[in-house]
Amino acid sequence: MRNKKRTMLIAIVAFVTIMTLAPYLFIQYQHYNIEKKVTAYLLNDKEYDQEDFEIVRTDIGKVPRYSADVVFKDEPKIFYIYSVYPESLIQVDVFTVDDNTQEDKMNSKFKHREY
Template sequence: MKKIRIALLVLFVLVLLSPFVYVQANKMIYAKKVNAYLLEEERYSKDEIQLVRGVWGVKLPPFYVVVVFKDEPDVEYIYFAHDTIMQFEYRLTPEGKTRGITRSKLKHYIPRD
């Protein structure tokens, strides 16, 4: 009887943790895909990239990646890494808005066709 209780407890804990593990794993997978894309396809160096962070969002698609370049710390570029990797949009930090950064001043913005 005690073994059954332990097995049920372990199963219960696994069921509770599985969504957390799923989200964290996907955030890491998408961040690695975008990082590889930036280094291999877009030919950025590691020194040019400040941050590549996977994010789980409320909107669709649920996973995306935020990239910040060292020479533009006030701009967050949003990438999708599902079937293909593409820069989707950008966001200015409050400091970037204060500094008057506009789309025409962005160094890493890739306009969509």
């Protein structure tokens, strides 16, 4: 009888631990996957070098909106936002550190804008 209670207690603790950690691990995997897809897109499709850019942040919004903020080495104050969808990846926005999105106020062009 004692062994049954002990086994049941271990099973309950294991179940609660798994159910607690599963969402966290899933979200961490999604962030990793977003970063991997954007990196592959920039390296393979756009032919940038790994040293040319840095993924500063990944975000999970309303499904299927997954995005990554990318900063290029030659434009350190400009963020390029890439949205990751199941079958595609597109650049959706550009903004600066001070939230300026207009090129004429920047005194320069957004060099890596795709649209």
